[in-house]
Amino acid sequence: MASAQGRSSSPHRPTLLVLTGTIEETIAAVSCGAQAVGFVAGIGSDDRHGGSCSTDWCYETIRRATHYCRVRGVQVYGILNSPAYCDASYAEFSPEAALYRSGAEYAVVNSLGALGAARQVYPDWPIWAGWGLAVHNADSVVDLEQAGVSGVVLPPELTAGEIAEIAGRTCVQLAALVHQERCAFYAGRCVSPGALRLGARAGECDHWCRHRYTLEAGEASVPGRRRAERRLLSVGMLEALPVLRELVGAGLKCLVVDGAFGGPEHAAIVTGVYSAALGRLARAPGSFAAMASEMSLLSLASGDEPSIRSEEQASAAARARARIAAGPPRIPVCMRATARIGAPLRLELADSEGHTVTVSGSAAAETARTAPLSYEYLHRQLSRLGDTPFVLESLQCELDGVAIVPVSDISDVRRRAARALELARAAPREQQIRLDVPIPWPPAAGLPAADPSASRLEAAVRVSGVEGATAAAEAGAALVCIGGETFVPKAPLRASEIEDAARAAHRSGAKLYYATSRIAHDREMNAAREGLRRAADLGADGFLVANLGLVSFAAQLTPGAVVADWSLGIEDPFGWWLLSTMGAAGFIVPPWLGLERTCVLAERLATGGPEVFAFGRVELGVSEYCVIGSVLGGRSGSRACSAPCMRGPFSLCDSVGHIYPIRCDRSCRIHVFDCDELDLIDSLPRFRRVGLGRVWLDLRGEPASRVARVSGEYVRAAHRAPGGLSS
Numbered sequence: 001m002a003s004a005q006g007r008s009s010s011p012h013r014p015t016l017l018v019l020t021g022t023i024e025e026t027i028a029a030v031s032c033g034a035q036a037v038g039f040v041a042g043i044g045s046d047d048r049h050g051g052s053c054s055t056d057w058c059y060e061t062i063r064r065a066t067h068y069c070r071v072r073g074v075q076v077y078g079i080l081n082s083p084a085y086c087d088a089s090y091a092e093f094s095p096e097a098a099l100y101r102s103g104a105e106y107a108v109v110n111s112l113g114a115l116g117a118a119r120q121v122y123p124d125w126p127i128w129a130g131w132g133l134a135v136h137n138a139d140s141v142v143d144l145e146q147a148g149v150s151g152v153v154l155p156p157e158l159t160a161g162e163i164a165e166i167a168g169r170t171c172v173q174l175a176a177l178v179h180q181e182r183c184a185f186y187a188g189r190c191v192s193p194g195a196l197r198l199g200a201r202a203g204e205c206d207h208w209c210r211h212r213y214t215l216e217a218g219e220a221s222v223p224g225r226r227r228a229e230r231r232l233l234s235v236g237m238l239e240a241l242p243v244l245r246e247l248v249g250a251g252l253k254c255l256v257v258d259g260a261f262g263g264p265e266h267a268a269i270v271t272g273v274y275s276a277a278l279g280r281l282a283r284a285p286g287s288f289a290a291m292a293s294e295m296s297l298l299s300l301a302s303g304d305e306p307s308i309r310s311e312e313q314a315s316a317a318a319r320a321r322a323r324i325a326a327g328p329p330r331i332p333v334c335m336r337a338t339a340r341i342g343a344p345l346r347l348e349l350a351d352s353e354g355h356t357v358t359v360s361g362s363a364a365a366e367t368a369r370t371a372p373l374s375y376e377y378l379h380r381q382l383s384r385l386g387d388t389p390f391v392l393e394s395l396q397c398e399l400d401g402v403a404i405v406p407v408s409d410i411s412d413v414r415r416r417a418a419r420a421l422e423l424a425r426a427a428p429r430e431q432q433i434r435l436d437v438p439i440p441w442p443p444a445a446g447l448p449a450a451d452p453s454a455s456r457l458e459a460a461v462r463v464s465g466v467e468g469a470t471a472a473a474e475a476g477a478a479l480v481c482i483g484g485e486t487f488v489p490k491a492p493l494r495a496s497e498i499e500d501a502a503r504a505a506h507r508s509g510a511k512l513y514y515a516t517s518r519i520a521h522d523r524e525m526n527a528a529r530e531g532l533r534r535a536a537d538l539g540a541d542g543f544l545v546a547n548l549g550l551v552s553f554a555a556q557l558t559p560g561a562v563v564a565d566w567s568l569g570i571e572d573p574f575g576w577w578l579l580s581t582m583g584a585a586g587f588i589v590p591p592w593l594g595l596e597r598t599c600v601l602a603e604r605l606a607t608g609g610p611e612v613f614a615f616g617r618v619e620l621g622v623s624e625y626c627v628i629g630s631v632l633g634g635r636s637g638s639r640a641c642s643a644p645c646m647r648g649p650f651s652l653c654d655s656v657g658h659i660y661p662i663r664c665d666r667s668c669r670i671h672v673f674d675c676d677e678l679d680l681i682d683s684l685p686r687f688r689r690v691g692l693g694r695v696w697l698d699l700r701g702e703p704a705s706r707v708a709r710v711s712g713e714y715v716r717a718a719h720r721a722p723g724g725l726s727s
Contacts, residue, residue, distance in 0.1 A: 013282050014252045017077060017175065018271050021260035023065050028264035028324045029257075030074050033275030036254065037069050038077035038108060059098045066102035070426035071389050072328050073353070078104035079130065080114045100125055103428045108153065109133075110188070116574030119148050121433060126150040131177060134188035136162075137522045138169040139549030145172040147578055151253060155187040156180055156238045157624060158521070160246040165522050167250040175254035176247055178240035179270050179298070184209045184233040185621030185672075186519060189567060191592055193620060193658075193674055209233035209621070213652040215631045216659065232627045232652065239298055241290040244277055248285075268320035273297050332393035333421065335382055339365050339373050339403045345410065347382070349417040351390075357420040361409040368404035375399075381410045388418040457687065457718045458694040460611070461711050462515065462544075464490065464701055469501040471708040472699070473508035476715035479694070480505045481544050483535065484515035485665040487701065489646050492666060495538060502539030511561075515544040516554070518567050518622055519669060529553055545584070555583020566590045566613055571601065576609055586611055588696055591618050595683060602690040612687060614680040615710060616698025617661065617673040624669055627652070628662065641668075663701070681717050688718075 017036040018029040026037050069076050078099035099107070100122050107125050109115045110132030118127050128151040129135060129144045141152050151173035154163055163176050183190060192206045213232045240247060240255075247255065257274055259267035273294050281288045297316050336348040345361035371377075375397045383392040460479035461472035469480045482501050486492045498514070505512040514535035520528045532543060532554055542561025543554040546568065554562045564587040570576050571593050579587060588611045589598045602610050632644035645664035652660040658675040665671065680687075680695070687695065697714060699707045 012248075012251070013278055014175075014248055015075070015254045016257065016271070016275055016278060017075075017254040018257045018267060019079075019260045020267060022264075023061065023068075024264045025259055025262070025267040026065050026068065027327070028268040028320075029259060029271045030069060030072055031324050031326065031328045032268045032271040032320070034074060034257075034271050036075040036077060037065075038079055038256075039065060039260070040079045058095050059093070062095060062098040063102045066099065066104055067422075067426045070103055071422045072331065073425070074328075075106070076102075076104040077106045077108050077128065079108045079110070080118060097433055100433065101428050103426060106150070111569050111571075111575060112147075112578045113570065113572035113575030115144075115147060115149065116578045117572070120574070124429075128153055128173075128175070131155045132188040133548070134186060134519075135548070136186075137520055137525050137547075137549045138166045139525060139553070140547070141166060141170045141172060141174075143548060143552060143582060145170070147581070151175060153177070153254075153256060156182065157186055160240070160243040160250070162521060162523075163247065163252070164250040167252065169522075173253040174250075175256050176240070176250075176252055177238060177256045177258060178244070178247065178274065180238045180256075180258040182235050182238040184235050184625050184627075185623045188569070189518060190621040191590075191618060193660075211654055213654055213660075215627065216651045216653045217647075218649055218651065230631075232630065233623075233625075235625050237298070239295070241274070241277060241294060241298065244274075244290070245281060245285065245288050248278070248281060264324055265317060265320050268324050269297055269300065269316060272320065272323065328389075330385075330391035331389050333390045334394045334396075335392060335417075336396045336398070337378050337382065338398040339405060340398075340400045341365050341367055341403050345405045345413055347413045347417050349421050351421065351425070353425070355421060355424040357417055357424055359413050359417040359420060361405060361413045363405060363409050365403035365405050367402050372402050372404050373397075373399050378410070381407065382414050384411075384414065385418060388422070390418055390421065457684065457692065459697065459711065459714050459718060460513070460694050461697045461707065462616075462700050463707055465493070466497050466500045466504060467704040468699065468702065468707045469512070470504040471704040472697075472711045473505045473510040475708045475711035477510055477697075477711050479511045479513055481513040481515050481696075483531070484544075484546070484700070485517050485663075485667075485669075485671065487663040487665055487671070488643075495534060498535055498538045498540070502541075506539070511541040512539060513542045513544050513561075513563070514540040515565070516546050516550050517665075517667070518546040518565070518619075519667070520547045520549065524667070525549065532557055542585075548582075551579065551582045551584055555585075559583070560585050563587065563611065567619075571597075573601075573604055576605065580609075586694070588613050591678060595680070595686075599686060599690045602687075602692050610692060611694040611696060612680065612692055613678065614683075614687075614695035614697060615678060615714065616696075616700075617677055620660065620672045620674055622669050622671050626664070626668065626670055628664065628670065645670075681714060684714070684717050685720075 015035045016033065017038055018034040019038045020026045020029055021039065026039065029037055066076050080096050106128055107118050107122065108128045108130045109118055110130035115127060115129065118125060127149050129149045131153045134155055135141055135144065135152055136155065136158060144152055149172065153175045154166065156177045167174055192208050210231060210233070212230060215232065255274065257270050259270055277294060300316060331351055334350050338346040342364050344364055346358065348356065348358045350356040378397055379395050382395060385391060458478035459476065460481060461477045462481045463469050463472055465482065469482055472480045480501065482493060482498065502512040514532065516528060516532070528550060532550065536557040542558045542563065544563050544565055545551050545554050546565035548568060551562060551564065562584050564570060564579050564584045566588040568579070568587065569590055570579055570587040571590055576587060586609055589601060591613050593601070598612060628645050628650055629641065633642060650662045652662060652672065660675050661673045663671045663673070684695065695714065697710060699710060
């Protein structure tokens with residue numbers, strides 16, 4: 001359960017964190033008021049971010065970007081998106097290591113594997129959980145805090161009220177996205193169809209949701225109908241300026257602006273708008289409101305402006321370019337110059353943050369023949385800091401009245417002192433990277449690996465109700481799973497149905513598991529926990545958990561019998577290790593990992609952890625946005641929803657005729673499934689050889705006759721594979 005300690009409600013101004021994708025965008029953001037900048041380990045420049053680059057070039061780019069920010073007092077958040085294999089992505093010369101060495105204050109991870117690896121390879125690096133971990137409830141925040149994170153970036157689907165509720169129930173630092181090109185699907189819960197066919201990783205989005213689609217009745221296209229008529233899944237920008245006061249009042253550590261790869265002008269305009277708004281809010285919190293001119297500028301930055309810009313918009317774009325050219329405000333410094341005959345010129349340079357450097361000249365001061373050094377002369381020479389980030393605020397001189405040094409020596413001392421202060425402000429880390437990190441085997445897999453030929457391959461089948469459970473169990477499935485989202489027009493499972501399904505499974509020697517929904521906001525967590533309790537009381541042997549905040553709770557009900565669904569994105573030993581500490585006994589490998597990498601992972605983990613999604617339509621995404629209602633008319637204003645989703649099955653059809661089935665659940669979220677069924681029946685012998693113990697078939701919504709047929713085919717195929725199949 002989440003902590004109820006809460007956080008301080010004292011007024012504060014959150015840090016404005018701007019995500020950038022190029023050095024040019026980083027400079028633009030810092031110039032316009034960003035107090036922190038986040039960029040990925042592969043940050044590039046405008047002319048190279050889309051292509052490949054050498055390791056040396058990438059390392060130097062990261063070093064330059066980090067140095068630029070830290071010298072100017074801007075914090076750096078390094079976003080770690082690589083697969084979490086410390087012997088590859090987190091090795092000594094990796095981009096992640098470059099971010100760490102160059103002094104980035106924080107790491108942001110978007111997977112449990114990256115969190116586990118970063119904790120061990122960079123033990124002193126404060127880590128934030130990113131929005132890709134899809135943390136929608138306080139229980140998930142608490143679990144991540146116990147896993148070692150310093151903060152959590154909440155996903156964009158949460159409302160200001162939900163964010164405030166999470167902030168009130170947890171103590172870890174929180175951040176929220178306030179400007180981002182909104183995706184139709186929940187962050188961290190979207191899979192590209194291309195990823196399934198090409199083996200790309202999650203997060204390598206090809207923006208398939210922005211393509212044109214038509215809404216079709218049923219699951220087959222209509223011949224002759226014009227297709228791909230509208231961008232049905234495009235939902236515009238996330239813009240939180242109207243609720244800025246509520247977000248600041250929640251006590252957030254950071255407000256996050258996503259300006260990556262929108263160009264320097266975009267980053268400058270959006271950063272400037274939110275920086276100015278935060279300033280106005282700090283000065284007059286009671287009267288704050290988003291101004292129409294600010295919203296217009298944000299529309300301009302987002303590319304939503306008309307083809308001909310208004311005079312105000314053109315002026316704003318020009319001001320943004322001017323601010324980028326001018327650069328960020330300079331850092332005031334104090335100087336103390338000492339010149340005495342026979343000794344070199346000595347210059348001490350200090351900033352307001354306690355950094356102090358001292359540099360001496362190369363030539364001894366001599367007796368002046370005419371005009372000795374004076375305060376006015378030294379001030380004129382030492383204030384020439386044009387190419388540095390500093391500006392002279394005050395100068396103290398200790399002169400004996402007759403000394404003189406060459407002007408070239410004064411200039412050299414000034415340059416070296418400014419450079420030394422830059423390095424002091426942006427000092428790299430001295431802590432060494434751990435290069436000998438062992439693979440963290442979970443407790444369940446810590447024993448010597450069993451002989452693969454001695455174990456058996458199990459079939460687990462997901463079904464919608466009692467008839468499907470009976471058919472799967474009688475066909476030889478070792479595990480039957482019910483529950484999860486209830487798709488309309490079906491009603492939620494009754495207690496008697498769960499009990500009947502358990503009885504049918506046990507009668508055939510199978511186990512019954514109960515599944516959770518993938519998405520659970522705080523308002524839904526009590527019902528989710530009660531559903532798990534009820535299922536355990538009615539005979540469920542274990543759980544298939546798809547929400548991070550429910551793993552620990554489920555493990556308390558059925559210890560050693562909790563499987564993490566593939567939507568949690570476990571694709572490496574580090575992620576599995578973290579999940580096992582929460583109580584999971586197994587996990588389904590994400591389908592996007594591909595056959596080859598799945599087998600490699602199974603070999604690295606030995607037996608007892610990974611399981612495979614082998615048959616069914618992969619869920620590509622889940623969304624609050626009702627595409628059915630947007631076409632057929634659902635909720636409008638104060639009018640109640642007309643429930644067009646109840647009229648029958650629907651699907652999306654793209655420009656080449658691919659059909660993507662849509663299901664609407666009882667929480668009014670839509671689920672889009674892949675156009676093709678995944679079928680890995682021919683790979684069962686290989687799964688058996690690498691030690692995989694269970695394959696999953698998703699037959700929800702299918703009639704009992706098809707459940708029996710497909711389950712039976714997999715049972716017979718597994719019997720033909722070495723090792724057989726447990727019954």
